[in-house]
Amino acid sequence: MFALADCNNFYASCHRLFEPQYNGVPVIVLSNNDGCVIARSNEAKACGIAMRAPFFKIRAEIKQHHIAVFSSHYTLYGDISARVMTNLARFTPNVEVYSIDECFLGLTGFNNLTEYAKEIRDAVIYNTGIPISVGVAPTKVLAKIANKTSKKHEGVMVLExxxxxxxxxxxxxxxxxxxxxxxxxxxxxxxxxxxxxxxxxxxxxxxxxxxxxxxxxxxxxxWGESCIPLKSVLEPKKGMCTSRAFGKLTTDYNELKEATSSYAARLAVKLRREKLCTSVISVRLLTNKYKSEAPQAFPAITIPLDHPVNNTVDLVKVALFGLKKIYMRGYLFQKVEVTATGLLPESEVQLNIFSDWNGAKHDKISDVLDKINLHYGAGTLRMAGEGSKQKWSMKREFLRPSYTTDWNDIIKVK
CATH class of the missing domain: 1.10.150.20 (5' to 3' exonuclease, C-terminal subdomain)
Known part of the structure; x- marks a missing residue:
């Protein structure tokens, strides 16, 4: 038997957890740069707010229905998701985290599945504050159906x-x-x-x-024949990318350098977190394709590395080299993408005896960066090329505090 635990209106629920005054109020969450709607509460759906609706087009509806608006806060969502998944893992050793708000559980051999599913749901809600629905069935596809049906049956449905x-x-x-x-x-x-x-x-x-x-x-x-097994071990990633649209269009090369340095540094952190190294770096610039009156260009370059690496110094250096090669004057760019492919585990990296490499020294620098930023908060110490003011940063007018990941934002009780 499989169970699918799904967080209800997850992004909206994360915000309501710390701002309960929005319980029962229509809530929407916007994409990067406050561009379009990526999540809606049930109340917002009832108001007719469509998924992926551009924010600037629904301002009248937001005012009319008194809809609460939040900028996306993926750090908060990721932390709350980890708490939910940790609680779910207490109920069975067979767990597959399917997405940020969904998790499959293997319940073969368990009895009284309806009562057990209710126990799972009540425990997660009590320990995390996030409402979830649980559907149980003999296969994953049927568990999906049970989960969706459960939303009309007090959050639990068993198809046995x-x-x-x-x-x-x-x-x-x-x-x-x-x-x-x-x-x-x-x-x-x-x-x-x-x-x-x-x-x-x-x-x-x-x-x-x-x-x-x-x-x-x-x-x-x-028909009840299980054909999609539970994946308790995550498959190794084949590529990683850091890419966000700028808060404003820019043609300034220095701003593009800062953004590229910042994205390459973030990519390096992701690689080290997964204990992976990359052997190929790609850099791509994009203009706004929806502004047809402006000249369009999407230059890109792919650079094979002499050695697979994951340190910040080398990846920033390679990314800036790629940016210099593809930069075009006179174009208003909206986004830069830095992508790592050809990934392999750190333990399988082989060096090239025919080229110089300062990897050991740069790895130590990255190790210091990680330790300081882990202790004092992300961005405390960063590469000089990333800049300090970051005029290209995303527009996030409705951003809420990092309630669970920043000491300065933790709620204080007096």
Missing amino acids: TEDQIRVALSDYPVEDLWGVGRQFAHKLIKGGIETAAQFRALPMDWVQSNMTIVGLRMWREL
Whole structure:
């Protein structure tokens, strides 16, 4: 048996946790640079706020419905997510963190699943303050359906018998099935297949020939045959990228240098955290494609490294070299991307005897950076090339404090 624990309106719930005056109030969370809506509370959905709606287009609706607006705060979300996942891991040794707000649990061998699911839900809510829903079923696809159905049944739904599964599938929209993309959904609905029950009733040969092996696996899971195992060990990453749009368009080369240095430094920290090294660095500049009246350019460069590295000094140096090669005068750039590929574990790095390398020295510098920033807070010590004022930084007018990750922002009780 599988359980899927899903945090309800996760981003909004994280903000409500520290500002409870917004409980019951419509809440939206904006993307980087306060560009568009990336999360909505149920109340905001009821007000007609669409996902990915540009912020500047819905100002009237926000004022009309008194909607609370928050800038995205991924550091806060990541920390609260870790707390939720830690609590979930107390209930079973078989855990797969599927996303920042979803987690699969292996419950094979457990009894009284309804009561146990309620216990899981109550414990997470009590210990973290984040509301969750729990769906339990014999397969992952059915667990997804159970989880979505649970939101109408006090947060817990167990699909254990064939009768329970049949009832749940009878009115479940086929387009909401896990694994059915927009293309397949359009094809199925056009053919009169509108519910999960109708999809399950299709012949296996038709599913295999029209929806490939992915569709067949999903079809089998709907019949209670587990085809998607629990992934308790994360697969190694094949690439990492740091990229954020600037708070304003810029053609200033010095501002681009600061942004590139900052993103390369962040990328280095990510690599060290995962104990990985990169052998290829790519740098890319992007203009705003939605401003058709402005000249467009998307220059990019890929640079193979002599040695796989993850230290800040070398990665910043390579990224700035790439920026210098691709920079074009006269263009207003909106974003810079720094990407690391060709990743391999630190323990498998082999050196090149035919080239000079100061890796050992630069690794020590990075180690000092990490220790100081871990103790005193991110950004306490950084490369000089990252600048101090950072005029290119993101626009975040509705940013809230880092309640759980910054000593200065921790709530004080008097």
